[in-house]
Amino acid sequence: MRIQVCVYLAVLLMGSSLHAGSSALTPQLEQLRSEGFDALYNMRYEEAKAKFLQMTKLDAGHPAGYIYTAGSIWLNYLFKLRRLQTSLYNRNDAFFTKTVRELDPVVDKEFQDTMAQGIQLCESRIKSNKNDIHALYYLGVAKGAYAGYETTVRRSFFSSLRNGAVAVDLHRSVLKKDPHFIDANLSIGLYDYVVGSLPLAVKVLVFLGGVRGSKKDGLLKLEKVVKEGQYARDEAAVILILLYDREKRLEDSLKLLQTLSAKYPGNSVFRLETGRTLARLHRSQESLQHFEILLQDQSAMNYIPDLIHYQYAAALFESKAWDRAYFHFVSAASHPKAPESLVTMARLDVGRCLDAMGKHQLAQAEYQFVLRRPEAFDAHDLAKTYMKRPFTP
Secondary structure (H helix, E strand, O other), X not given: OOHHHOOOOOOOOOOOOOOOOHHHOOHXXXXXXXXXXXXXXXXXXXXXXXXXXXXXXXXXXXXXXXXXXXXXXXXXXXXXXXXXXXHHHHOOOHHHHOOOOOOOHHHHHHHHHHHHHHHHHHHHHHHHOOXXXXXXXXXXXXXXXXXXXXXXXXXXXXXXXXXXXXHHHHHHHHHHHOOOOHHHHHHHHHHHHHHHOOOHHHHHHHHHOOOOOOXXXXXXXXXXXXXXXXXOHHHHHHHHXXXXXXXXXXXXXXXXXXXXXXXXXXXXXXXXXXXXXXXXXOOXXXXXXXXXXXXXXXXXXXXXXXXXXXXXXXXXXXXXOHHHHHHHHHHHHHOOOOOHHHHHHHHXXXXXXXXXXXXXXXHHHHHHHHHHOOOOOOHHXXXXXXXXXXXXX
């Protein structure tokens, strides 16, 4: 794992660490928080945002509503960019080393302004009472969410690292004051895993600087949140899906995906990830049946048809069903809902399917098309490689 990847990956990939203990909330705020997160995890982002905005109106002096609102803005934008799937972050280092043009200034300003309000309210409460444990926790949540946004949207990795480190320090402070605040282990567990994943030479340097962590301890902390946490169990499960995938613990990842899919049936990304994981486990028949069901699900197809076709194509590609994979990659690339980056990646994969079928001249036309498009992760480098040397399965 290169150091570029060790910038909290997608720290809060699907909202992880956005929860805080509801003992800090009034019953009315807690009800809105609960309804908002149910909508968020079922990918009803506008409904979630509306619930969280209601929190800010009900209590304009509490930071929770602002932080949750900013989180819903961020996750909705990630969804539109098709950056919610874990495979994107575990593919290779290209996500962390390549630049992208996709950044909506309107979304960026709305996120920044809303999160700044939440942070200001936290800092004001801490200034009045440095032992305000809930303000410390919410501030850590805000800094962690900011780190995730910087990583996944702005691709500003050093800023992400700084904010992530602040979040961890704040949550360590929370645990010192209250060791039973289990949810605070989420950001710390991820931090321990990332530090423990650094190359040995870098690990020695950071150890001398007082930074310590281990992958094993990090995973144990996250697993503890899944089992014993009050409000961050699902968030910890999402992070573990990502990390189990990196650790090749695909069976463990599949169990969490199946649990979350059952709990949040409106979340098509969990269902897509389940199908993809089944394919990687070489359970091809189950995987393909899973995607066929998704193709027949009108609600899912209305929502993310391009991504369903793309992930189904990837599963077919794993099964070496080149002609069927070709069809679905083309369907993904040609769908009007597909963002630029997905179109580029899908057309690269169309070329790979053609190469696998022995049609290199047609494949070259696809690679040339990819090179004329904006870069998407490592697509240009791969297209140049395949232009010289055909893809071979």
